[in-house]
Amino acid sequence: MAGEVRVIEDKATPIKKEWEEYARKGNWTVKGYEIVRAPSGPGKIEESPEAEYMVIYRPHGVLYHHSYGLVSKFFKGLIDRKFLGTKCPKCKTVYCPPRVHCWNPACRVAETKWIELPLKGKVHTFSVMLFSAEAFLEMLPFVLGYVQIEGADTALPVQIVTAPTDVFVGQKVNIRFREERKGDLMDIYALPAKGQTVPEDSCLHANKKNIQDLNRDLENTYEFLNKRFGIKKADVKKRWKAK
Amino acid sequence: MDALINAYFLIKSGQFDLILVAGWEWMSEVDTATTNEFIASASDTDWDFTVGGFYNGYYAALETRHMQLYGETIDDLGRLAVRNRNNAVHNPFSQWRAEHGKGYVTLDDYYKDRIIAWPYRRWNCALISEGACCLLMGSEKAAKRLADNPMWIAGVGLGTDSMRPGDRLADWAYHGVYKADEKRYPVKYGKLKTPYPEMANFGFAREAARQAYAQAGIRNPLKEIDVAELFAPYDGVELCLYEDLMFCPRGEGKTLIREGVVEREGELPCQLSGGLTAFTHPVGATSLLQTLFLHWQLAGLIRKKLGDATLQVKNANKAITTGHGGTGCQGGVIIYSRD
Numbered sequence: 001m002a003g004e005v006r007v008i009e010d011k012a013t014p015i016k017k018e019w020e021e022y023a024r025k026g027n028w029t030v031k032g033y034e035i036v037r038a039p040s041g042p043g044k045i046e047e048s049p050e051a052e053y054m055v056i057y058r059p060h061g062v063l064y065h066h067s068y069g070l071v072s073k074f075f076k077g078l079i080d081r082k083f084l085g086t087k088c089p090k091c092k093t094v095y096c097p098p099r100v101h102c103w104n105p106a107c108r109v110a111e112t113k114w115i116e117l118p119l120k121g122k123v124h125t126f127s128v129m130l131f132s133a134e135a136f137l138e139m140l141p142f143v144l145g146y147v148q149i150e151g152a153d154t155a156l157p158v159q160i161v162t163a164p165t166d167v168f169v170g171q172k173v174n175i176r177f178r179e180e181r182k183g184d185l186m187d188i189y190a191l192p193a194k195g196q197t198v199p200e201d202s203c204l205h206a207n208k209k210n211i212q213d214l215n216r217d218l219e220n221t222y223e224f225l226n227k228r229f230g231i232k233k234a235d236v237k238k239r240w241k242a243k
Numbered sequence: 244m245d246a247l248i249n250a251y252f253l254i255k256s257g258q259f260d261l262i263l264v265a266g267w268e269w270m271s272e273v274d275t276a277t278t279n280e281f282i283a284s285a286s287d288t289d290w291d292f293t294v295g296g297f298y299n300g301y302y303a304a305l306e307t308r309h310m311q312l313y314g315e316t317i318d319d320l321g322r323l324a325v326r327n328r329n330n331a332v333h334n335p336f337s338q339w340r341a342e343h344g345k346g347y348v349t350l351d352d353y354y355k356d357r358i359i360a361w362p363y364r365r366w367n368c369a370l371i372s373e374g375a376c377c378l379l380m381g382s383e384k385a386a387k388r389l390a391d392n393p394m395w396i397a398g399v400g401l402g403t404d405s406m407r408p409g410d411r412l413a414d415w416a417y418h419g420v421y422k423a424d425e426k427r428y429p430v431k432y433g434k435l436k437t438p439y440p441e442m443a444n445f446g447f448a449r450e451a452a453r454q455a456y457a458q459a460g461i462r463n464p465l466k467e468i469d470v471a472e473l474f475a476p477y478d479g480v481e482l483c484l485y486e487d488l489m490f491c492p493r494g495e496g497k498t499l500i501r502e503g504v505v506e507r508e509g510e511l512p513c514q515l516s517g518g519l520t521a522f523t524h525p526v527g528a529t530s531l532l533q534t535l536f537l538h539w540q541l542a543g544l545i546r547k548k549l550g551d552a553t554l555q556v557k558n559a560n561k562a563i564t565t566g567h568g569g570t571g572c573q574g575g576v577i578i579y580s581r582d
Binding site for chain 2: 046071095097099103104105122124125126127128129130131132133134135136137142144145146148153154155156157158164169170184185186201204206207209210213214220
């Protein structure tokens with residue numbers, strides 16, 4: 001029937017079932033509380049009188065779902081080891097991340113064509129992450145990169161698997177697929193191509209102190225990983241070895 | 244910021260005479276890593292968040308790009324972090340002072356602080372805050388009737404950019420619009436379809452500032468504006484905004500820092516409140532709080548409100564504030580005037 005959503009491939013039912021349990025556990029009811037004394041009233045904190053408060057603890061478990069829309073093809077491609085972008089037939093701009101319609105006003109929302117892209121590119125910019133959102137803490141320390149894929153005109157966010165002190169803008173990287181692929185950008189990672197030297201003007205390497213300080217705080221990160229997750233420094237370093 | 248600009252247009256339309264604009268945020272119900280996760284869920288969750296990014300990371304990557312192109316250093320970012328703290332100690336409403344007391348800090352202290360997302364240390368990043376603020380906005384007639392020290396809106400502007408920062412390498416909305424800035428892009432770092440703003444600058448701010456300056460009749464913002472409270476959740480954002488708000492040419496943000504222009508005694512003091520990294524950043528109230536602070540500046544009320552006149556800019560007449568959403572995906576500029 002027109003307008004109907006038909007499921008063609010179902011890889012969701014198990015997680016929907018599994019999540020029911022978390023949704024019940026995370027049902028917003030109060031599971032614990034504390035009574036505290038803290039400042040009260042308007043004005044400056046240091047001049048505020050104290051009052052007694054009840055602080056409640058309650059969990060929340062959610063399973064989100066949404067469609068990738070017309071760029072679904074890109075993510076399904078990742079699962080199938082295909083690396084895709086799109087190309088505007090009019091202005092020839094190559095988009096990776098893809099756009100289904102060209103946003104160059106001259107092209108009048110032209111529909112783009114899907115093309116296969118080479119598994120290589122160069123680092124447009126990066127950040128060395130020593131703290132992150134809860135979901136990614138165990139992956140620390142990692143390099144968040146924006147990589148311009150060869151032939152593409154835009155930059156794709158992708159993790160760069162390297163020792164954090166080695167990354168630089170303009171570094172050539174190869175895109176690799178992970179063994180286990182789920183249909184998101186973590187299905188791929190970037191691995192620096194061999195035989196490159198850090199250019200003299202690399203902003204991270206411009207100053208010895210930058211690297212010294214980064215190494216100091218990498219040690220802090222290893223300590224955190226060990227304490228929180230029991231992950232050893234040696235195992236973190238193994239992640240960066242070419243596979 | 245959007246609430247302020249919407250209220251401005253509603254009052255201008257003649258439909259409303261008075262509007263109470265209220266903003267608040269409560270950000271510590273979950274631990275810091277989860278707070279970051281929730282904030283990051285306001286970013287592009289399909290294209291940016293999945294690779295382990297959160298705002299500190301995205302903005303750090305933007306700053307890395309700017310740093311590579313235009314040569315500012317960690318020292319420059321450190322100077323802003325130190326300045327914000329040394330301003331915030333004179334602001335009794337600041338989170339920094341509540342947590343760390345009234346002592347000044349130095350660049351050496353900054354270097355001891357922990358790197359969160361290189362090139363940013365913790366001190367370069369916005370606070371996680373709780374806070375609220377209300378502002379009463381009204382027509383000219385209402386303001387004259389009700390307010391002792393009204394502050395006037397001289398100009399507003401709004402701008403947008405792509406949701407995904409990586410798209411800004413082929414950023415058609417800005418293609419050929421700011422040619423001088425495109426020329427200041429060092430081509431050795433890769434030929435791009437649209438060299439401005441790419442991932443180094445904020446096109447939305449440039450566009451919003453252009454509109455606001457035109458309305459306010461401002462030709463030379465550095466000379467004509469007396470005080471600024473910029474929406475800079477990261478210190479590199481502030482540096483880039485100097486360029487996009489046309490305080491200086493593209494690539495010269497670092498010079499304003501090095502020459503002390505944006506310090507307390509400088510030609511255009513910025514973030515006297517301590518800014519988002521030392522005063523407070525309860526997201527839904529931040530722009531209201533920055534506006535309130537500018538009102539105290541223009542009305543000469545700093546000593547009365549803070550019990551200390553250190554942060555008072557003498558005889559300030561024009562002020563600027565900016566707002567900012569996503570990774571610079573949209574935002575606004577407001578010019579305030581005392582007279």
